[in-house]
Amino acid sequence: MSTALRIAHGAFGRVALLDMDWSLVRHAHPHCHVLLKVEGADTQFVVGDKVYPLTNETAVLVNGWQPHSYVHDPDRPRTVILALYVEPEWLMAFRPGWAASGAPGFFVHPSGGVSPRIRGLTMNLAADMMARPEARTAHESLLSDLMIAVIERFTPWRSFPASIREMNARSGDWRIRRVAASMRAETRRGAGLDTFAREAGLSRAHFFRLFESSIGVPPKVYLNVVRMEQAVDAVLNQSASVRNISNQLGFAEPAHFTRFFRNHAGVSPREFRNVSRLAS
Known part of the structure; x- marks a missing residue:
């Protein structure tokens, strides 16, 4: 480990x-x-x-x-x-x-x-x-x-x-920029990719192609990046328990949140927090 x-x-x-x-x-x-x-x-x-x-x-x-x-x-x-x-x-x-x-x-x-x-x-x-x-x-x-x-x-x-x-001229389709902003505002895991495709007014297949060409990553990866950054911010800057942070971010079980965090950061959220506090 x-x-x-x-x-x-x-x-x-x-x-x-x-x-x-x-x-x-x-x-x-x-x-x-x-x-x-x-x-x-x-x-x-x-x-x-x-x-x-x-x-x-x-x-x-x-x-x-x-x-x-x-x-x-x-x-x-x-x-x-x-x-x-x-x-x-x-x-x-x-x-x-x-x-x-x-x-x-x-x-x-x-x-x-x-x-x-x-x-x-x-x-x-x-x-x-x-x-x-x-x-x-x-x-x-x-x-x-x-x-x-x-x-x-x-x-x-x-x-x-x-x-x-x-950079502004190369920043991609305006519909994708709007949906990406919605994804960043979405703090729970409730909204699915079909919801965001409808928000953009695009078919699912067209949405996936246009999103990756505009942003550089598939929409699922983008959502995971947003959720991971929210998780890191909460683990570093909140006093809430890992269980409460898991609930805030909409994970069904704290174990699911811990696995998600470890698969992206290499270590558990609890270890990440404890080690970061050595620098306090």
């Missing part, structure tokens, strides 16, 4: 130090997502429909809303992974064009060679999170240096201001 060693969260998003031996379902994030190996066995992630290695020399780079999964090989030892989920608004403080980090195409390729600087910053951040889980300001400073190094190495960042001006 995977273990959360440390979790830091703030305006920057989330940073999780995970000791992984548990597969993750196909999912996505609304963040710029960077996966860096710290120690243990080399491993791999599926991004889109291709497999990419995660080693001391290679990082895995996932664009916002890009489907990906982790399939653990039970014959391999565990891998300690530094997983970054970085908010576009936080990156804008460094360069306005870095708001593009939440859009498709931010990372040109899902894999890239790790420079000595990126490797060193990765190890420094992981070590400091372990030694001083409460040192949030220091962790954010290290994360800043690490993300600047990652962006400068793996993205065409000099072209981002032009792409930002074009």
